[in-house]
Amino acid sequence: MPHARPSLSELRQQAADDINAALPGVDARLRYSNLGILGEVVAGAAHLHYGYIDEIARQSVPFTATGEYLEGWAALKRINRKPATNARGTVTFDAANGSVVPAGTPITRSDGVRYTVTDDATAASGSVSVAVVADTGGADGNAETSTAMLLVAGVAGVANSGTVDDPIRGGADVESDADLRSRMLDRYAAPPQGGSVTDYPAWALEVPGVTRAWLQRNLSGPGTLGILFMMDIVQAAHGGFPQGTDGVSTFEDTGTVATGDQLTVADYIFPRQSALAHVTAVAPTANALTITIAGLSGASGTVQTAIATAIATALRYSGAPGDVTNLALIEVAIAAVNGSAGFVITGISCAAGSIVGGGAVGNIQSNAGALPSLDHVVFA
Numbered sequence: 001m002p003h004a005r006p007s008l009s010e011l012r013q014q015a016a017d018d019i020n021a022a023l024p025g026v027d028a029r030l031r032y033s034n035l036g037i038l039g040e041v042v043a044g045a046a047h048l049h050y051g052y053i054d055e056i057a058r059q060s061v062p063f064t065a066t067g068e069y070l071e072g073w074a075a076l077k078r079i080n081r082k083p084a085t086n087a088r089g090t091v092t093f094d095a096a097n098g099s100v101v102p103a104g105t106p107i108t109r110s111d112g113v114r115y116t117v118t119d120d121a122t123a124a125s126g127s128v129s130v131a132v133v134a135d136t137g138g139a140d141g142n143a144e145t146s147t148a149m150l151l152v153a154g155v156a157g158v159a160n161s162g163t164v165d166d167p168i169r170g171g172a173d174v175e176s177d178a179d180l181r182s183r184m185l186d187r188y189a190a191p192p193q194g195g196s197v198t199d200y201p202a203w204a205l206e207v208p209g210v211t212r213a214w215l216q217r218n219l220s221g222p223g224t225l226g227i228l229f230m231m232d233i234v235q236a237a238h239g240g241f242p243q244g245t246d247g248v249s250t251f252e253d254t255g256t257v258a259t260g261d262q263l264t265v266a267d268y269i270f271p272r273q274s275a276l277a278h279v280t281a282v283a284p285t286a287n288a289l290t291i292t293i294a295g296l297s298g299a300s301g302t303v304q305t306a307i308a309t310a311i312a313t314a315l316r317y318s319g320a321p322g323d324v325t326n327l328a329l330i331e332v333a334i335a336a337v338n339g340s341a342g343f344v345i346t347g348i349s350c351a352a353g354s355i356v357g358g359g360a361v362g363n364i365q366s367n368a369g370a371l372p373s374l375d376h377v378v379f380a
């Protein structure tokens with residue numbers, strides 16, 4: 001049974017009772033009593049001590065440890081906090097042919113996020129495309145195609161304004177305590193076994209930006225493995241689905257080499273995998289759902305947006321690719337939104353799956369390799 005920590009009020013009461021019991025005839029509860037003041041001082045000090053003991057207890061077990069203490073517990077299982085990563089991509093500027101944008105040229109986005117050109121680039125056909133990297137790590141450095149960019153310092157023959165050509169991707173924030181703790185506890189529960197079924201998803205989750213991962217055996221025949229993974233934060237603009245092409249590591253002898261996010265994961269796993277394994281990094285396909293809800297057509301835009309967000313969040317916890325998603329998962333998510341009383345789900349359409357039972361509403365069976373994701377909600 002956990003120790004019940006006394007409150008400050010209880011400690012003050014106890015100190016006053018002890019003083020009164022030790023000195024008959026005095027009253028430590030009087031407002032201006034010297035003994036009462038001393039009792040409150042002692043109670044306050046004891047309260048701080050209890051707080052310190054609570055903190056020690058919290059950091060003394062991996063289940064509740066935080067910050068550097070959590071990192072210490074994780075390090076015992078060779079689990080390290082994933083650092084922030086810098087986003088990379090391409091920006092295009094109109095430019096006179098032959099103009100050169102040198103490496104190190106600073107570029108900024110309209111909201112102040114700064115980037116640096118990584119390689120010299122020479123203009124041709126009236127424009128110049130430069131490879132850039134975000135100056136600081138984190139998801140804030142990611143940018144979509146056509147995002148406006150500006151040269152911080154002018155370059156002869158090159159327009160000051162340009163746009164993102166190849167999406168700037170790969171920026172991920174420092175791993176949170178919650179995500180680190182989840183990976184750590186998984187490792188305590190399933191220690192590495194030289195390439196077991198639990199090892200491969202764990203290795204994929206060590207890659208910055210990867211939030212979910214699954215193993216598919218015999219992907220292309222005996223001895224082949226598929227690592228399916230999601231990047232729910234880094235690739236939020238794409239529903240969390242990795243951007244690139246499926247394939248194997250650069251170091252693999254056979255097979256099509258992956259690109260983009262899939263290549264990052266494949267290259268990370270290659271030196272860790274079993275010598276006989278042939279691993280392919282795979283992006284799940286999207287089973288895009290259109291959900292029709294009756295009874296809330298008059299709800300405010302705020303409520304409708306909150307409902308869509310709640311459904312999208314719930315679908316993240318619907319299981320592995322190809323699993324059945326229970327209708328109750330969606331209903332519970334909607335019901336938790338204030339202002340959603342009276343809703344009725346009247347229809348669900350699937351892009352890569354079917355409704356169990358064949359009706360308009362029911363549990364959702366996603367196709368093999370597909371994950372349910374919310375396309376849009378219709379409030380009828």
